[in-house]
Amino acid sequence: MSTAWRSLNASRDHRWAQSRISPYLDSELSARAERRLLAHQELCPECDELIRALAGLLAVLPMLKLPPEDSLAIAERTAEHVRARIAEWA
């Protein structure tokens, strides 16, 4: 297949690719779809930039996770309160 033909196909892939970027980053694409997306990424600066930006976003979002050391205190406080409320009805 000529380079020009591959390039034409890839540009036609743009709309298809945009909706596959999140599934790709979540490792939810089939191997065939992933190959198609990566081929498109090589030829499409817009999709390349979006893939890199969303990959960066997924890397930083876990910053908002609750610190693990909070878990026990929250569990104890909640269990104590829920126990007391349920006991009121018993």
Add this chain to the structure above:
Amino acid sequence: MRPDSAIEESELVARSGAGDREAYEELVRRHADRLYAVVLRFVADREEAQEVTQEAFIRAWRGISRFEGRSAFFTWLYRIGINEAKRHGSRRPSTEPLDPQEDPRMLDAPDWSDAPQTVLEQRDLRNALDRAIRTLPDGYRATVVLRDIEGLSTREAAEVMELSESAFKSRLHRARLAVRAALDEHFGKGEW
């Protein structure tokens, strides 16, 4: 007799449905922190998140005898928690980020990314992320919270939101685009 912590969750759910308060307390202990973390993204502050988490567990206790186990217990519980949080949120909405200084341990959280490196930059990024997520409509915010922060699978998160997986994925992608746009606006394109 086995300690409660070693008992299968399905057994705890069944016993709770039959009125066993100790079994239910163990379910509360197992899920309280993660439910609180989800709820926190829908309410104004930590105090309200604690209140909503407790209320969600009370609602779940009232309904657990009718829980049929067609979905996992925690997806059912998260649905109750998010609905309860939305009810609170609609009474007292907030788009203000939580202040990390309120809890100094958040400043010492591990560096999850290669950049930015400094504590101040991390705090700024964390605040910008929190603010960006809080400005999303509830139905979009939940996709990012469940999938990208709390780490549920697509199937589990879609189940919590009672959406098909394809509808969930579409909403998640749009929510990510909106968060990315908000960060670009705050820091400059690609500068975060």
